[in-house]
Amino acid sequence: xxxxxxxxxxxxxxxxxxxxxxxxxxxxxxxxxxxxxxxxxxxxxxxxxxxxxxxxxxxxxxxxxxxxxxxxxxxxxxxxxxxxxxxxxxxxxxxxxxxxxxxxxxxxxxxxxx
Amino acid sequence: xxxxxxxxxxxxxxxxxxxxxxxxxxxxxxxxxxxxxxxxxxxxxxxxxxxxxxxxxxxxxxxxxxxxxxxxxxxxxxxxxxxxxxxxxxxxxxxxxxxxxxxxxxxxxxxxx
Numbered sequence: 001x002x003x004x005x006x007x008x009x010x011x012x013x014x015x016x017x018x019x020x021x022x023x024x025x026x027x028x029x030x031x032x033x034x035x036x037x038x039x040x041x042x043x044x045x046x047x048x049x050x051x052x053x054x055x056x057x058x059x060x061x062x063x064x065x066x067x068x069x070x071x072x073x074x075x076x077x078x079x080x081x082x083x084x085x086x087x088x089x090x091x092x093x094x095x096x097x098x099x100x101x102x103x104x105x106x107x108x109x110x111x112x113x114x
Numbered sequence: 115x116x117x118x119x120x121x122x123x124x125x126x127x128x129x130x131x132x133x134x135x136x137x138x139x140x141x142x143x144x145x146x147x148x149x150x151x152x153x154x155x156x157x158x159x160x161x162x163x164x165x166x167x168x169x170x171x172x173x174x175x176x177x178x179x180x181x182x183x184x185x186x187x188x189x190x191x192x193x194x195x196x197x198x199x200x201x202x203x204x205x206x207x208x209x210x211x212x213x214x215x216x217x218x219x220x221x222x223x224x225x226x227x
Contacts, residue, residue, distance in 0.1 A: 100165045105158045
């Protein structure tokens with residue numbers, strides 16, 4: 001089954017403790033992206049990747065890192081999480097990004113930073 | 115820059131009522147337009163899309179027409195069901211050498227029996 005898989009679904013951590021949220025897609029998609037969803041703010045893009053070893057900042061990249069060493073994986077790294085990073089995170093992928101390709105989303109990771 | 119404006123929710127309807135969720139956009143060039151739906155506890159799923167002016171996207175009884183003259187992409191359904199309760203996101207994408215994907219803030223739809 002074609003899908004985007006994120007892990008974990010739920011994560012509670014403390015301020016400053018490094019964490020990684022994994023994302024993997026099995027559709028051979030070139031484009032991958034991370035979003036955070038907050039009440040009243042909708043979806044905001046954190047980072048995106050047009051292909052292997054090519055990443056770029058989205059609208060809210062501060063406090064996050066990503067890497068794209070393989071086509072299928074696009075982990076999101078929080079080196080020193082803070083409470084304002086408490087949010088619902090989504091990974092998404094797309095076949096390519098020429099305008100009309102839709103995004104395929106994972107089921108989300110709900111992160112709480114205390 | 116690009117932007118998408120959706121009507122604020124929640125939109126509350128009875129089963130079999132007619133649904134309209136308004137979406138207007140501001141963009142340079144000619145973007146592709148999308149509606150995504152998010153059911154509780156899940157990620158977003160593509161509902162429908164339109165890639166050029168006057169195109170009509172449709173899926174599962176939902177429709178939206180790309181109106182360039184009014185820069186709108188309103189979502190409609192003739193008869194909603196309880197199972198349509200979800201959050202609906204309007205989005206646009208305009209590619210000019212790099213990605214410029216923009217989402218609206220989402221509109222929650224609640225359908226009661």
